[in-house]
Structure formats: structure tokens, C-alpha cells
Amino acid sequence: MPRKQAKTEREMPGRVERLGFRLDEETKDLIEQAAYLSRRKVSDFCVTALTDTARRTIAEHETLVLSDRDRKAFFDALINPPEPSERLVRALAEHKRRVAS
Numbered sequence: 001m002p003r004k005q006a007k008t009e010r011e012m013p014g015r016v017e018r019l020g021f022r023l024d025e026e027t028k029d030l031i032e033q034a035a036y037l038s039r040r041k042v043s044d045f046c047v048t049a050l051t052d053t054a055r056r057t058i059a060e061h062e063t064l065v066l067s068d069r070d071r072k073a074f075f076d077a078l079i080n081p082p083e084p085s086e087r088l089v090r091a092l093a094e095h096k097r098r099v100a101s
Contacts, residue, residue: 019050 023031035045066074084092 031046032042035042038045040048
């Protein structure tokens with residue numbers, strides 16, 4: 001019967017990159033205590049915490065939150081788009097002239 005891999009080995013992709021930084025003693029102690037309480041290695045705890053924070057930060061920057069007024073203006077513009085301005089009409093004509101489809 002084949003031997004099972006440890007859970008951490010199956011879940012963790014191959015780690016080949018390094019990220020190094022220095023900490024003050026108080027921060028290091030705090031992280032070590034949190035890792036201990038989570039029953040995890042410090043490096044695994046840090047990778048998970050950094051990854052979660054990175055994903056959350058990216059999601060916050062990729063999500064657009066509109067006020068009620070802005071949402072109404074956006075959907076009104078979609079439903080009843082304004083007529084193109086003369087400047088936009090000229091820009092589109094110039095684009096068609098320069099770009100071959």
C-alpha cells in the first residue's frame with residue numbers, strides 16, 4: 001500500500017522563493033506566540049498570514065464600492081446613455097481612419 005504524504009506536504013506548493021525581512025524582538029515574540037497557539041510552525045503561520053492579507057488587499061483594490069447616488073448615476077447612464085459629444089464623434093472618426101479593423 002502506498003504511503004500517505006503528510007497534510008502539509010500535499011497542500012503546500014513547492015517553495016523555492018525566499019522572502020527575508022528583519023523584525024524587532026517584540027514583533028517576533030508576538031508572531032511566535034500566535035504560531036504556537038495555532039499549533040503551526042512560525043514559517044507556515046507567516047506565509048498563511050501574509051497570503052491572506054495580500055489576497056484581501058488585492059480584493060479591496062479590485063472592488064468598486066459606489067454610494068447610492070453614484071450607483072444610480074451609473075445605472076441611469078447605462079439605461080439612458082447620453083448622446084456622444086462632438087469631440088467624441090471626431091475622436092471615433094479619427095480612430096476609424098487610423099486603425100484598420
